[in-house]
Amino acid sequence: MNRDELVARVSRHVDRPKKELKKLVSAVFDEIQKAVVHGEEVSIVGFGKFKxxxxxxxxxxxxxxxxxxxxxxxxxxxxxxxxxxxxxxxxASE
Known part of the structure; x- marks a missing residue:
């Protein structure tokens, strides 16, 4: 799955324009990347930890x-x- 496919899947769950969601998804990835580059851990409960x-x-x-x-x-x-x-x-848990 690429970024556009992710945006399309998210748009099925959220009543927002795809253009807006694409900006949001890009912003989330950018902030995770910036934090990790600066030595921070990014922990998302139930998903995982970027570090x-x-x-x-x-x-x-x-x-x-x-x-x-x-x-x-x-x-x-x-x-x-x-x-x-x-x-x-x-x-194990579906």
């Missing part, structure tokens, strides 16, 4: 030359699904 994750420096291989290279430490976005979300996904 910045750290990756340690490590050794890897260049796929073109097969040479050993050092991959620097870095940060990446992470998501941890809530227990309720995981149960729904596994079919």
């Amino acid at each position: 910045p994750m750290s990756r340690a420096a490590r050794t890897g291989r260049d796929p073109n030359t097969n040479a050993v290279i050092q991959i620097p430490a870095g940060r990446r976005p992470g998501f941890l699904a809530s227990q309720q979300f995981r149960e729904k996904l596994s079919g």
Whole structure:
């Protein structure tokens, strides 16, 4: 599902114009992204938690030359699904 499909599905539940919902969905994603970039966790009860994750420096291989290279430490976005979300996904609570 992409952003437009998400907006279309949300519009079935909310009596608002799709144009307005598209702005709202974009604003929500933008704010989550900004918060995580600034080191904050965004916790949505019953859904999950978005948070910045750290990756340690490590050794890897260049796929073109097969040479050993050092991959620097870095940060990446992470998501941890809530227990309720995981149960729904596994079919435990429908």
